[in-house]
Amino acid sequence: MKIQANTIRPGNVLEHQGKQWAVTKIQLIQPGKGNAFIAVEMRDVETGTKTNERWRTADSVEKLDVRQIDCTYLFKDDAGFHFMDKETFDQFNLPEDAVGEKGAFLQDGMDVTVDTIEGKPVSVNLPQTVVLEVVEADAVVKGQTQSSSYKPGILENGLKVMIPPFIEAGTRIVVNTEDTSYVERYKG
Template identity: 30%
Template sequence: MAQLNTSDFRKGSKVILDGEPYDMVEVNFVKPGKGQALYKCRLRNLIKGTLLDRTYKSGDSLEAAEIRVGDGQFLYKDSTGLVFMDQGSFDQYTIPLDVAADQARFLQDGAVCSIMYWGEQPIGFTAPDKAVMKVTYTEDVVRGNTSSNLTKPATVENGEVVQVPAFVNTGDMIRINAQTGEYVERVKS
């Protein structure tokens, strides 16, 4: 396997630690007045999602993780997690809900996502940036109680609540930023 030297440590580098893949979330170079340079790293376990802080001396090395990314179509959600189908091999994989975290909030059936694999095991995914959803319920705005930037809560088809401008009504289709959960625009049907 390829080795990653401390001089190659960067945010986003993938390494193997204790037999599991980790992502370098933060890398700080520290040069004390005396002694060797240090690399203070914050690592996120790509399987469990836990964070870990480690310090490495200049000249240390870690095994690089062989991570590949492929396209996968979201099929459905069940009690064990989210089920995806690999676009190339048509194999089905389940990604646990605790790994999915907030990315699954606005995930729609049939959405094509980027699936991250370690060997043949799927360890994570990146949802599409935007989602188009129907507003199932929102309060009507009382005439005269409007201002230029008035927002109100709206429930969308998957049950999530999004803050929308006052002109959005029940039954409208809206585009949502799936990463932040913010309203982007109203979509014409």
């Protein structure tokens, strides 16, 4: 199915130059002069080779039909990330480069969807948000206004996130998995 380049999202699988590519990252670039374009980081589904491609936002690309299966994340080892199909209870793994940066958000027992092409798993889709604990947070600087300033914090999975000044180490927060941004303090 043909789609416009500006609708490409991470997790999509594209047909390009006779190969199947799983999109891992996108960036919309709007130069000061000229038309906007989209820079796409992709991984070859067969070989795992990564490449970068640029398209104008009006260009069309071939998006492959992908079947999504509901899975449970089990664990990670040297072979990659292991999942179990909730319907058939079959277990399979995805290599680390297929999961990419999303791997930092995976938690044991997490419900995810895995995209498959012709029965072969190619990428994983996480929930929109996850709850993580802040393990390290900078001290509040006196004089900062609470509404406009954020400070760096480190989450239990090692990722850095900008958090409001009132969040301290030990606080559990909701984090957006798309852009690793703070959403709110966890109220659970």
